[in-house]
Amino acid sequence: MKATVIVELKPSVLDPQGKAIQHSLSTLGFEGVEDVRAGKLFRITLADRGQPREEIERQLRQMCERLLANTVIEKFSYSIDD
Amino acid sequence: MKATVIVELKPSVLDPQGKAIQHSLSTLGFEGVEDVRAGKLFRITLADRGQPREEIERQLRQMCERLLANTVIEKFSYSIDD
DSSP: OEEEEEEEEOTTSOOHHHHHHHHHHHHTTOOOEEEEEEEEEEEEEEOOOOOOHHHHHHHHHHHIIIIIOOTTTEEEEEEEOO | OEEEEEEEEOTTSOOHHHHHHHHHHHHTTOOOEEEEEEEEEEEEEEOOOOOOHHHHHHHHHHHIIIIIOOTTTEEEEEEEOO
8 A cells, every 4th residue: 555745845935945946947947937846756566455445544644744744834634545 | 827847856866865865764662664765845926927838947957957967966856736
């Protein structure tokens, strides 16, 4: 079973990496790039033991809260692919 | 207009960051994590000048090829959110 987790800075948090990318794109000649925000994505393969979907979602949420995201400055979302 | 770009290592390329995360999750007590692959995500806001969709896709593809992805070891995908 595969899941995708996305971790992004909260909208109120400055993103210097995104700003640097925006600037580089502009230097390369790409016009009209108004904003870039950089985030992280994790593709997680979980053993399929017939757990209910809620149990998998609970586990993913815990993974985000305990390891993958810094919830002070980051928000996370996840989806189960199959 | 907003677009999301995802850049991931090609499946054949080793991902030490993903392996480290997998190991940490296991250490934290999460069972059944068979694989983790780490990737990058970019939320790009583009000025809306009434360009045709193909033009926006062409621009996003060029951004990936010229800056966001190292196409030797990474693959990319993009979606236009609205």
